[in-house]
Amino acid sequence: MTKLIIKLTVNGREREVETTPSTRLLDLIRDDLHLTGTKEGCGKGECGACTVIMNGKLVASCLVLAPQADGAVITTIEGVGDDKCLDPVQEAFIETGAVQCGFCTPGMILAAKKLLEENSHPTEEEIKRGISGNLCRCTGYQKIIDAIKLAADRLSRRDSGKSEEDA
């Protein structure tokens, strides 16, 4: 198999990786970069467990060839929040009980973050459409939807400088 070197920025850090033309971005992230928060579910782009943000867009990393990500800027779940402080979306997921087995959670959180970035006050229908590429087999989705609503409320209050008590 031909080897090639690709450069990409993952979670703010520039990486150079040796890979092959037919390696999936998903495998590069998990096996070469050892970022195992990104999961493999179906491997066909239908479950969303492998979701990452690539060049500002939500993508299924199982349907991207590693060399297609050459030069790309990628955010995986490890790049959301930091060691000291969780992202408001992550906090909301914990508080509302939107995490059960946890397998869909990394993809779900990235989908939710992307949705709220583009639409800070989504309706329930818009939330459902925003996470329509992510399957969850535990929660029945309601708690995930509640979590995204809660995160939306908090983020908009934070942006308008009000605390929760003021509301």
Add this chain to the structure above:
Amino acid sequence: MEGSFRDLEKCQKTYQKTTPSQYFAPQKIEKALEILSNYGEEIKIISGGTDVLVQYYDRLYEVNNWLDLKNILELQKIRISKNQMEIGATITHSQLEKSEDIKKYFPVLSQAAADIGSPQIRNRGTIGGNIVNASPAGDLLPPLMAYNAQFKLLSTKGEMIVPAGEFFIGPKKTILEPAQLLTEIILPLPSKRTFGCWTKIGKRKALIIATITLALVVEMAEDNKTIKDVRTCLGSVAPTPIEIKDIREKMIGKNFNQLDFNQLGQIVEDKILPINDIRGTREYRKDVAKEIMINSLEEVYSSWWRSYR
């Protein structure tokens, strides 16, 4: 890759099936055509990968070499020139869905793009990919036919412009030659008196292969009373996306109040050739085809009426 790209000429001379696989991502269409003419069936064109990679992982075919279109900016444009819109082959479904120009001139195409897959799929999958994949269920295909789309096919030997209706020849089969690249989708701009309706029936809203789709586009004459043209195009009801041409003679030259919607629905039911599969039975598809035709006619009629008053 630039590295592997420089090796191209050396590779062409020594190329055999055992040659290690190559990945090319040229910036120019001309270079892509050159690579295609050299490799022919030994190379797979990839853009969004949402169909190609699923089939590749299922090993429906072996891929020796990849030709990635991602760096060809020329294929990423939506242009309006004179009386037509030109859509680059690697415009994604998300771009189609969100483009103000497409919403304005080709709302049925925009709505069909919004119904494809999921956000993840729409962000990667392309209009060109949907066309060359040539699934009988390809969501964009009936709208493209209904808007009289033509496809521009390029090779090192020259250019071919093909009407959408002549491009598809069977499930996953088209007239595209291995050395040809679909570069552009050309759509004549419809008149302001054009009304359309999109319907997709599937078992769920997201990530579903259509059980049946219908794109109905009706153009009114200058008087905005007489029907000047109509295109009734369906997916998932035949080996290729199809137009029911019999509808034309029943509708063209008439006013809406002279039409029998039920009879027009019956024509659609009678003329389609669906199969039984896991998505629906033949009978189900025939029943539903009639109903969605009637609903689409009502929808088009009321949009026309709103504009007429």
